[in-house]
Amino acid sequence: MGEPGYTYFGRLVGEEGLASVRAYANSIGVTTTSILSPEISDKVINLPLSPASKESLERWTPRRIGRFFVISGEKFRIGQISAVHRRFCRGCLGEMKSHRVWWDIVPFRICPIHGCPLEETFGEGRHLKWTWPHYGHAPDGESLIAKLPIVDGSDLFEHYLLQRLGCVSGRPRPLLDDIDLYQVIELCGLVGRFFLHPWQENAPQCEHPYQRGFEALRGTHQELVSLFESWLVENAADALKSGIENGFGWIRRGGRGVNLLQKSWKRIDLAQKEAFARHARVTQFRELRGFDFKFITSQALQKELRIQYKLARVFLRKRGLESPDLKYSRDDVEKIRSAIDALLTHKECAAVLGCSKKMIRFLVTSGYLEGYLGLTATSEFKIDPDSARALAEKIATLPVSRKKGTRLTIWNYARWNDITPRKVVKMVLSGALQPAAIRKDRIGFNALRMANDPPAAAVRSTAREGEVTFGRAKALLGLRHQSIAPLARAGVLKIVRTTSSLSFLSENSVKAFLARYVEASKYRKELRADRNDIADALAKLDVPRHFTDIDGMHDHVVERTVLLKALGIEEVSTAVQATWQTFSSIAAEHCPAFLLPAILTRSEQTIFNSTRVTRFTAAAVGNRIVIRKKFNPRAAREWRWFEEHKAEVYRVMPTFRFQEVPPRDLVLGACFLDDKETMTKLAKELGEYHWLLLKKEIR
DNA sequence: CCACCGGAAGTTGACGCCTT
DNA sequence: AAGGCGTCAACTTCCGGTGG
Numbered sequence: 001m002g003e004p005g006y007t008y009f010g011r012l013v014g015e016e017g018l019a020s021v022r023a024y025a026n027s028i029g030v031t032t033t034s035i036l037s038p039e040i041s042d043k044v045i046n047l048p049l050s051p052a053s054k055e056s057l058e059r060w061t062p063r064r065i066g067r068f069f070v071i072s073g074e075k076f077r078i079g080q081i082s083a084v085h086r087r088f089c090r091g092c093l094g095e096m097k098s099h100r101v102w103w104d105i106v107p108f109r110i111c112p113i114h115g116c117p118l119e120e121t122f123g124e125g126r127h128l129k130w131t132w133p134h135y136g137h138a139p140d141g142e143s144l145i146a147k148l149p150i151v152d153g154s155d156l157f158e159h160y161l162l163q164r165l166g167c168v169s170g171r172p173r174p175l176l177d178d179i180d181l182y183q184v185i186e187l188c189g190l191v192g193r194f195f196l197h198p199w200q201e202n203a204p205q206c207e208h209p210y211q212r213g214f215e216a217l218r219g220t221h222q223e224l225v226s227l228f229e230s231w232l233v234e235n236a237a238d239a240l241k242s243g244i245e246n247g248f249g250w251i252r253r254g255g256r257g258v259n260l261l262q263k264s265w266k267r268i269d270l271a272q273k274e275a276f277a278r279h280a281r282v283t284q285f286r287e288l289r290g291f292d293f294k295f296i297t298s299q300a301l302q303k304e305l306r307i308q309y310k311l312a313r314v315f316l317r318k319r320g321l322e323s324p325d326l327k328y329s330r331d332d333v334e335k336i337r338s339a340i341d342a343l344l345t346h347k348e349c350a351a352v353l354g355c356s357k358k359m360i361r362f363l364v365t366s367g368y369l370e371g372y373l374g375l376t377a378t379s380e381f382k383i384d385p386d387s388a389r390a391l392a393e394k395i396a397t398l399p400v401s402r403k404k405g406t407r408l409t410i411w412n413y414a415r416w417n418d419i420t421p422r423k424v425v426k427m428v429l430s431g432a433l434q435p436a437a438i439r440k441d442r443i444g445f446n447a448l449r450m451a452n453d454p455p456a457a458a459v460r461s462t463a464r465e466g467e468v469t470f471g472r473a474k475a476l477l478g479l480r481h482q483s484i485a486p487l488a489r490a491g492v493l494k495i496v497r498t499t500s501s502l503s504f505l506s507e508n509s510v511k512a513f514l515a516r517y518v519e520a521s522k523y524r525k526e527l528r529a530d531r532n533d534i535a536d537a538l539a540k541l542d543v544p545r546h547f548t549d550i551d552g553m554h555d556h557v558v559e560r561t562v563l564l565k566a567l568g569i570e571e572v573s574t575a576v577q578a579t580w581q582t583f584s585s586i587a588a589e590h591c592p593a594f595l596l597p598a599i600l601t602r603s604e605q606t607i608f609n610s611t612r613v614t615r616f617t618a619a620a621v622g623n624r625i626v627i628r629k630k631f632n633p634r635a636a637r638e639w640r641w642f643e644e645h646k647a648e649v650y651r652v653m654p655t656f657r658f659q660e661v662p663p664r665d666l667v668l669g670a671c672f673l674d675d676k677e678t679m680t681k682l683a684k685e686l687g688e689y690h691w692l693l694l695k696k697e698i699r
Numbered sequence: 700c701c702a703c704c705g706g707a708a709g710t711t712g713a714c715g716c717c718t719t
Numbered sequence: 720a721a722g723g724c725g726t727c728a729a730c731t732t733c734c735g736g737t738g739g
Contacts, residue, residue: 203710
């Protein structure tokens with residue numbers, strides 16, 4: 001069994017006592033120099049032989065078909081068959097002195113029947129030429145026959161070859177049985193070479209990898225997967241996460257295996273992918289989607305966490321969460337997710353710091369907060385909560401100046417002083433600006449209270465406590481400005497301090513004057529007198545005018561109670577007066593730029609702001625106090641300005657409920673000071689309006 | 700038996716295209 | 720962008736054939 005035509009031919013030659021097969025072949029017209037030439041085999045098959053012998057020869061003689069040899073129905077590549085040097089197993093020759101064609105299969109190294117390696121030399125390393133016609137002994141007479149025990153070689157690669165050739169029976173090999181034998185040899189060679197070496201980029205050279213390859217491929221698919229898996233763990237830990245091609249090294253380079261081995265490669269391919277998927281992420285295995293990949297790529301991470309990876313790297317790196325090869329395990333993903341979740345959003349951070357959301361971005365970019373981009377779908381920063389807490393703590397423990405004066409939130413402080421909130425924040429945090437106090441019941445920046453000097457542009461006053469300037473006294477008393485100086489000279493109003501250019505009146509003397517006297521033209525309507533008839537009207541009522549003898553005094557100053565009595569006017573009740581006092585103190589905090597009359601009357605009194613651009617009126621109506629505002633085209637300067645900024649005016653003073661009065665071309669608004677809430681609201685609106693005037697540059 | 704030749708297979712670096 | 724896959728080109732290696 002297994003004897004091919006060419007050696008059968010040789011045997012015949014030998015039996016005839018000739019010494020060279022080639023010489024004999026030449027003598028019968030066969031001129032080949034290659035034993036595998038079909039000429040010899042054809043000659044043999046045409047000999048008169050028994051059908052059984054003929055069948056056997058036909059089966060075991062390699063026949064060239066295209067690029068293959070076919071033996072016993074199995075295909076071999078040309079290079080897989082070589083008969084140049086004759087190889088043999090002494091045990092087999094001992095059983096029958098004939099050649100076995102499988103000894104000519106190049107990777108066939110061990111006789112699976114006797115368990116011994118094939119031999120190819122005799123004497124001192126000489127090769128048996130194919131022309132040597134004898135099989136039992138060598139040309140030097142050495143016997144090539146041995147009595148060897150038969151072993152169980154079913155684990156051998158060679159055994160499987162014999163199994164496929166139909167010589168022996170063996171177990172089914174699910175990964176190999178359905179592919180051509182030449183592919184089995186190639187696969188075993190390739191896979192064997194792979195398993196015999198650690199990770200390598202380039203293909204290693206290897207003597208005889210077939211046995212190892214067969215050991216890998218003789219089992220089931222799952223067994224192969226496990227082999228690949230343990231190989232990966234042992235040899236490719238470093239290369240594991242950067243793609244399957246890199247993970248397995250040379251064997252998958254450039255898709256080579258796929259090209260060279262085509263269909264038979266597919267099973268290796270799948271097993272490798274399955275094994276790889278257990279330890280790494282492979283992006284492209286569409287057909288293997290069911291696998292639970294251990295790692296995902298940065299792009300997949302980006303998608304899953306809805307982040308912008310490129311930007312997010314800063315954060316990941318800082319937290320030591322960035323994988324150097326950009327692959328992330330489930331664990332990594334969850335760690336990153338919780339790290340991101342632990343961060344504050346703009347809104348949350350704004351709540352911690354008591355400021356607007358917009359301010360957060362500024363605080364991050366100027367280094368007061370630790371914030372990161374790319375961790376949200378939008379371009380918002382996410383903020384490290386520790387840094388936010390640290391900043392909140394810093395704000396809460398800022399040194400305070402305890403400075404007296406109006407106290408404003410830093411936001412209002414910024415507005416009053418025409419500074420952007422950011423600048424104020426920066427000044428406060430850098431220590432350039434000290435808050436006057438910090439409220440314990442407020443959070444972050446909202447807790448800061450700044451001492452506010454009245455805006456320089458609005459009120460220029462160098463008056464100290466208890467002092468009143470001439471201008472302020474004039475406004476408070478409702479006198480003409482020419483009258484103040486004479487009254488002061490006469491000692492009615494007391495000068496407490498004099499600088500080179502200014503004199504200051506004592507506040508007490510002004511208040512005392514205010515409490516007792518009033519300028520009579522305020523009651524012009526009640527007196528039914530014209531501007532020039534005030535003195536006559538007073539004389540008729542027998543109301544005495546005071547300070548008439550003071551030179552330069554132009555006002556008609558009378559005692560308030562005397563005048564009101566003479567006119568039959570009810571005094572404003574003390575309750576209303578108290579309400580007015582309440583409003584005055586609220587106004588001093590929220591709209592210090594307005595000078596309010598000290599005593600409320602039933603007739604309208606003007607409330608000017610410090611720049612005297614705008615005026616409101618205040619009056620008692622019954623038990624209520626009403627503040628009115630009139631926009632009048634005849635007050636041309638304010639009217640022009642008002643027309644330009646109508647919308648803003650309406651916006652900052654909603655409480656006045658302004659109404660246009662078309663026939664008179666006026667805009668009127670009014671508000672009753674019924675409760676503290678309204679007072680505060682109104683005072684704030686007055687302040688806003690004053691600010692608006694300054695901001696829009698009307699002075 | 701040997702030097703040389705040519706074909707086939709095998710290696711390797713490089714590149715491009717495609718999908719996700 | 721990362722990764723998978725296919726291809727190219729240049730080169731080496733192996734092997735048998737060829738002619739001397």
